[in-house]
Amino acid sequence: MLKPKPHEIRKPSKTLSGVTPLAVVLKPKACNHGICLYCPSLHVPQSYTPKSPAIMRAMMLDYNAYKQVKARLRAYSVMNHPTDKIELIIMGGTFLDYPIKYQEKFVKDCYDALNNKKSRNLSEAKKKNETAKHRCVALCIETRPDVCGKQEIQRILNYGCTRVELGVQAIDNKIYEKVKRGHTVKDVIDATKLLKDSGFKVGYHIMPGLPGMTTAKDLKMFRKLFNDQRFKPDQLKIYPCQVIRGAELEKWYWQEKYKPYNKQELKKLLIRMLKIIPNYCRVMRIMREIPPAYLIAGVINIDLRSEFEKEIRDTEGKNKIKINEIRFREIGRQKNKENIDRKVKIKITKYKASEGEEYFIEAVNKNKILFGLLRLRFPDKVFIDELKDAVIIRELHVYGKAIEIGKSGKQSQHIGIGKMLMQKAEKIVEKENNKNKQGKKFQKIAVISGVGVREYYKKLGYKLKGNYMVKRLN
Template sequence: MDKVLVSGVKKPVRMISGVTVVAVMSKPFPCPHGRCMYCPGGVDIGTPQSYLEDSPAVMRALQYNFDPYDQVRGRLLQYVAMGHKPSKIELIVMGGTFPAMPRDYQEWFIANALEAMNRFPRKKLKEPTLEKAQFKNEKAGIRCIGLTLETRPDWSKEKHVDWFLHLGATRIELGVQTVYDDILLKIDRGHTVKDSVEATRILKDAGYKVVYHLMPGLPGSDPDRDFEMFKEVFENPQYRPDMLKIYPTLVIPGTKLYEKWRESCYRSYSIDVWIELLAKIKSIIPKYVRIMRIQRDLPLHHIVDGPRIGNLRQVVQEYMKKRGMRCKCIRCREVGHYMLKIDAKHRGKLRLEKIVYEASGGTEVFLSYVDDLDLIYGFLRLRIPSEHAHRWEVNDKTAIIRELHVYGPQVPVGEFYQYSWQHKGLGKNLMLEAERIAVEEFDKRKILVISGIGVREYYRKLGYRRHKNSFYMVKYI
C-alpha cells in the first residue's frame, strides 16, 4: 500500500472503499406508525427509534446533543487525529424515519451537516440555508459525494422522493425487513409488501441507489423461509436492490418481542444455524449487489437471544472459506480490501464486465472493471427507467446513471497517489461506455446523473451541466 496513504493512519479500512463515511443521528422522534415488535429505543428513553443509549452512534450523537454541525465536525476531527485526509464524504443520516420529521427540521439538519464540511475545522458561525450550504459544498475542500437517508417503504412514495431530491439525497435505505405480508402483520410493521415493491420502483426510476434492510429470523419465519426470502429478492425483478444490510432478529429488553420471548412464544436459531444460513445467503448474492453490513451495531450485553457475535460477517466468511463457498458481492471483491490485507501493490489486468438485468419495470446495466482475480476496481449503474417514472425530467429518450464508484484507498480531490485507483481515468471510461450503451443499444439521447453535491464539478468536466430547476446533472448526446 502506498506509504503516503497509510503511514501513520489508524484504521485505514475506514478509507479503503474510496470514501470517508460520516454517520450522524437525528434527534429522537416517534415513528409515524408506532413501534414494531422487535424495535428498542425511542423518545421515552431519549434515543432515536431502534437505537440504544450506549450504542456507539448514539453516544457520539448524545455527546453533541444531536447537533448535526457538531456531529460532522467532531467525526472529521477524529479522522484527522487518526491520520486520515477526509475529502470525499459519504454522509449517512440515521435515527429512524427521517422524512417523517418536520420538514424545516430536515432542511436545517442537512444544511448544518454540509456547512460543517464547508467550514471545517472551524466552528459554526451562523445558521446556513440549505441552498447556500449545497452551493458552497460543490467546491469545498471537504465535499459530500453522497447523502443517505433511512426511511420506510410507505414513506418513500413519489412525493417523498421529490423531497429527497430537494435535500440532496443520493441513496435511500428502505426498511423492507421481509417480503412476507403475514410476517409484516405479525411484527406490527405497518406497511405491506406492495409498499416495498412500489417504493423500490419509484426510487430507481428517480435514479436512486436502493438499500434493503432485511431481517431473517422474524416471528413466523424459519431458516428455510428466510433463505427463500433472499432468493425471492434477487430472482423476482420487482425487488433486486443494489445493496443490503442483513440484520438477524435480536431479542432486546423493552420490546414486544422480548415479552414474547419471556412467554416462550419466540426463540431465535442456534448460532450454528445462523452461520450456516448467512453463508448460504451470501453464496447467492449477485455480483451487482453490495452487502454493507451483517448484524446491528448494538452492544452485545443487550442481546438476550439471537447471534451475540460482533464480528458476525467475519465468522461467516471464515465458515465459507473452509467449505469452498464464495460470496461474489461487491464488498467481498473490493480491490482496496485485498490491497490492505493481502497484497499492497496489487496491480491486476483490468477488463470491463457488463451485466444486464431487468428490475422494477426497467432495465439495469451494471458495468464494472474487474481483474483476473475477479476483484472490482470501479463500477457504474445505468438504468433505462420504467414507463411509470414520475419525474418530469425523465422522458422516453432518457437514461439515468444511478451510481459511479471507483474503489481502492480514498485519494483527496485534486491529488494523485501511485498505488491507488482513483483519479486514473476509470470513472471517465465507465461514463463513456455508459453513454455509448445508452445511445447505441437503447436509443437514448438524454443522460441524467443523480450526483452527490460534491461531485458536480467532476461531471461538469465530462460535459454535464445542472439540469434547469432540477437536482440532476444532464447531458444531451
C-alpha cells in the first residue's frame, strides 16, 4: 500500500460514524453446543475462513489480543484516521463460551494495548483507560442467545462491554432444529430482555435464505422482528446464507437438498427488508465477505448494499429519504454534506420493547438526516443492584466524522448535540416522575458507558457507581 499524503484519509468510511472500530479476534475454539449446519470449521475461529483479512492478521500475531490492538492502532494512524475514540469489537465465535480466565485476560490485554502500559489487573487497566490517549468508548462482544444469562451479563459489565451481538439468524424453532442451532426462540427473547434491562445495546445477526425458508417466509419473519415487542433489536447484521467449504451445508448442496437465493432474489428481498426497518434500528452490515476460494454457492457481491442503496438514493429525489434505518440517514454518509441543512430539532419515538418503555431521541434536520441519537429505557425488571429505581440510557451517539478528543470543528461532534440529547432525556424522566402522585418513582439515571467516555459524563454531573455512570435526581 502506498503511504497516504499528510491529510489524506485512507478508507474514510471506516470512521464516518464518529468512532474508530477496532476488531480483535479470539483464538479458535469450537462452540460448546456443536456446529451449526452452515458454519465452516476450518481450524480458524469458528464460522470464519483462513483467508478473511481479519483472521489472517490475527493468525500472524498468534491471536494475541495485545499485539492485535497495537497493530491496528498503527495501521489506522498510517491511514490518517483518528485513534482516540476506539470501539473494540471482539470477534470469533461465542466469546462467553471461552474459559473465564481467557476472557478476562483477553479484555485486559486490549485495554493494556490501548493504554500502552501493562496494568496489574483488569480494574486498573480500565481505570487507566478513562484518561488514556486511545480510549475505549464502546466494547462489543458476540455471543449465542443461550449463553447470555444474568451471570454472563454481570461479567461482561465488568469487562466494560456496552453492546452485545446475538446470533439469532431466524426466529423459528423448526428452523433452529433443522440447522442445529442448539437454542430456542425463548432464549432469544430472554437474552434480549436481560440485556436491555441492563442497559446494553442489542444487535441481532440475521440469516435470510436458511434451509426451509423462502423469500416470503423470510420477509414475514423479518416483519415480526419489529412488530413483536419481545424482539425489536437496536442493530442488525444481515448475512444471507451461503454455502461455505467445510460446512455440513456443503453436502446438502451437492446432494441438491439446498440451494441459496440468487442475486436477483436476494436483492429484492433485502430492499423490501430495508424499507421495513424502523428509525431506531441501525443496519451495521449486509453480506458477509467470504473469500471466493471458500464460497461454494451463494451471492458473492459484498458490495450489494452500496449497489442498491445508491439506486434508492438516486430514485428518491433530492433529500427525500424513505429508508428509516439509522445508517442510511447518518450525516457522515450523505453526499454533498456541505450543503445539508444543519438546523437540528429533537424527534422522539416511544415504543414498547422487551416489556420496557423505550424513548428513542434523535437530533435530525427537517429531512430526517441524523446528527445524534439517545436511547432511554424505562426498564421492566432490573437485576443489577446499581439499576434499582433507575432509568437507563443505553446509548448516546453523535454522528459525523470522528474528531479527536479536545478538538472542535463544524462536524456534529462537540457542538453540543450530545448535551442537548442528555438534557432532553433528563426532562423526560422528570416529567414521568411528576406524573406519579405518590412521589418520585425513579431516583436516578444510569448510563452504560464505555470506559473511555466516563470523563464526558462526569462533566455532566454523573458519577461512577459500579459499572454505570449515575446521576441522582433532585
